[in-house]
Amino acid sequence: MTQSADQAPEAARHPQFPMRRTCPFSPPREYAELRRDEPVSHATLKVNGKPTWLVTTHEHVKKVLGDARVSSNLKLPGYPHQFHIPEEMLRQVRLMLLSMDPPDHTAQRRMLIPEFTARRVKEMRPRVQEIVDERIDAMLATGGPVDLVSALALPVPSLVICELLGVPYEDHQQFEEWSANMMNHDLSPEEYGASVAGLDAYLDKLVTMKENAPGDDLISRFIEKNREEQIADHIDIVTMARLMLVGGHETTANMISLGVLALLEHPEHREAITNDPALLPGAIEELLRTFSISDSGTARVALEDIDLDGTVIRAGEGILALNNSANHDEAVFQNPDTIDIRRKEARSHLAFGYGIHQCIGANLARVELEVVYGTLLRRIPGLRLATPLEKLRFKDDAMVYGVYELPVAW
Template identity: 45%
Template structure:
């Protein structure tokens, strides 16, 4: 068994200059030289850093690995994230059987059949946003004009959250996922959002509508199976994840396609099947959840020639696993014609992303609609002047100035 070195490089999300779509170079080095090694976190503690696709799949499906963020040594991404762990406790940070008991409350709203039924409404939202962009004319920030309002509107309608409050919940979400946020700021944003959603769930218990939060209130709050706080935390997860991830995929994916004109043309002019495949490749290539899947070993685990001991922190770095040459030929090249379905952008195992079907629908409709409506779309400034979200828990761009 290989010895683990005492010194460990720092975990980093910093990309190489001129390579904003590629994982940090240190990750590639580790994947080749030390695929299972240690990294040092923001607080000086160490975690196992897992870089290969096969090892990550094995660990994420292993019952001996825990997603419980209340366990000692859980590898938080920042001081703010550490301070808000209690507010972040939802089914995605629970183990079985609690995880499945909580998750199944929402699975019916995110099935393929249910999300496919939303296609017409998503298309209407896309058309309305593009109408507004055309009417206002260039230049525009694609993030605020299109990428952010699209999934925000969709998740608000699904949950029953008033879209007119989007300014509040988008600002709070940004503070929560910003690794630079101070502890007081992160706590305040988390508490404000949970309180807002708690009030909303209580209101829906008295005056229900045809939305997910009304069903949550009727089935679990009114019956006493859940508390106001538990319902609010689950609602916060769905609201934040439901708009942050897809918004950044739309903007970052568009930015990447604009750097690859042939790939862009294939998406713009492609069949629905071709576009669906392109979305899988963009998910693989960009991997916006760039902080990794974070876990703690509940028991000793032998993997990759090493022993991960019970209590050890573990980070499954899905962005570099999606560039594993053992799984994907020429992994650093965007190729929308490849079969990329084995990517880990949505994770693997029992904690695989609940909202992946909805995200796929939004992305499959958004990219071609945008590129067909605005065939002359291009960046309004050079790529090196674009501000990328390296310090946010969800990678992407802060803004994407475009003209057409």
Template identity: 50%
Template sequence: MTENAETGSTTGSLPVFPLDRRKCPLAVPQEYEAMRAEEPVAKVVNRMTGKPAWALTRYADVRQVLGDPSMSSNARNPGYPHQFQVPEEMLPYIAFPFAAMDPPEHTVRRRMVIPEFTAKRIAELKPRTQAIVDARIDAMLAKGGPVDLVAELAVPVPSLQFCEMLGADPEHIGYFRNYAETTTGRDSSMEAVAGAIAEMDEFLDGLITEKTRHPGEDLLSRIAAKLPEEPTLEHDDLVAIARLLVIAGSDTTANIISLGTLVFLQHPEQLDEVRRDPSLLPNAIEELLRFLSILDSATVRVATQDVELAGGEVVREGEGVLALNGAANWDPAQYPDPHRFDIHRDAEGHMAFSFGNHMCPGANLARMQLDVVFGTLFRRIPGLRLAAPADELPYLFDAHAYGLHELPVTW
């Protein structure tokens, strides 16, 4: 572990994070392997803010940090490694999502949404997911190849379902996508991000107000109905909760659909196994989540007291941490031959949905959507294949959530 850098500034030639995957697009950054071997707890610099933090590349350390209440998610804590530029004087006035909060504030807000993602609720949503997927594939087949799978399937399926869950008009899908792309883009300016958040808050404010006055059978109506039961929450808190769900409910799943399709097509023997035996698909999806790790550097913490890691290194109070879930998911100590995609691997315990009390509440929804999409796509279009060389595809190197801009396919 290198000597501590002064909090809030950086000197020297520390690695600049987040790293990208240009050297091997369907692998986590190659530098992780050397870091894990030579300096598994390494001081790095945030590319957007210029501030230092510790980057963790061992599975054991990432799991420990994400489960340790001494490692805070509170975005207002000094030393918190923000993933975008934000003036410190503005921190008290920003309505952060509950993913950037600690208990009890986090607990109260999470409790509002968890009932929407129970196994029972997800089972109720599955028939509608199937209908949406079938309609999109009908449209693909009617159009004929080649088509862009991102535009025709990967984006519309989770986006349309999320609009319906919120009780929003499907015509707002493009609006949600623009917000997600702006706020997750690594090169988005502070002004652009602030403007996108303000616009989305205005939209959600109006939508929640309407649901409060005229409730329907949708997620926002049910959450709004609970507000009187939570004396610590106000209308603006519901807006912040909904804003978090906008990205979590559509952007990440769309990226896994597009990248997952590519991975399957590049492993035709394993895809054939799944076609012959659909019972293999759930485990294959867990392996995809581990293998792709699309939110590799998005999970951050700050120590509220000195924390000793499994290897003996100490993160000091007030120091920020990047808990690299991609590095954890590719740690050979946890997953032998991690660079190998293997649908028979036991990928249990992967960090794609984080860990601890901040584990993604929508994990079951994402798994169900992926199961329906992949199961239906490869059954209905058995001859699906790439319509462009894999090494020429336009990857999302410029976004926090990794994915593809386009995926040309034909059959």
């Protein structure tokens, strides 16, 4: 017997999404209950009271994200929005890569892939190392305590993505503020709309400048390729630049902070990596799995009826394929709530998504994390928290999980 939304219990009985993490190193406790009792379940979005499906097992999340019968188009009526987006903006919004379906998605992604190949990222590594060393030099000169978020975690990926895109870093405070606002579930429609409009106006001027005088950067190269391919207009390029700029620093910045916090709270892992740096790449995969910071960034809409082991998601209904739940699925990861930097199956995580929308910047993120963690452990071996863990403020109100400040000393 199958179940569908029209047979669902009353909305009042549905859990609300998002659910709060009670421990920074673990997913919301409800996820384990859902995987066990109702792996494909109904929920209500806190932001607007609309219904959605939650998909919580590793197997089902992969199935949904790899299924051509689901859409990423945020303009579809059933799309599970998690922000107060003004209706007028939603009608006029230009789809970005994350919210495109083939063939538009295929064409734009093909033009961007050369910028993020393993070979290209390897060429960028020396510059990433320079940036990290410069920021740590500044930390050491200050003498501590310092906030690791503002001193290291945020500046490193911001500088890297600015140089890659050709965005002036001197404008970072303004675009970081817009970006942070755009990640906040609690912002009003007016505040959200103002942040998007502000960033787009800034990027509109930048893209126009590069259309007239291209440089040696990703946006300029995209513009030049597009003169031949003709797959995007000016607004499309502005929208692409917004995605690259926001996505290129928000996610990595939060992973830097949380990863450092985990290593400080688990000195046995920190000592093991210090004694054997070859453990670091595997440790990064385990930290990515553990935190799964973009838990609900995999919003979809069913284009056709989809049967997941007897539960039917009807065409037009919204889906949240929760990678944080999938990454703590006991069927794939033994003792999933334990950080194990030697975990052989860690690379099976879905923290970067899965399928055609898997994060295009995953190679760059891994290099940034490896350089930051490795350099920090080597250069500041006495690093420690300067405030108790329980006093830290975590981003429970944001689309991308993280910590607002991370005071450290040495």
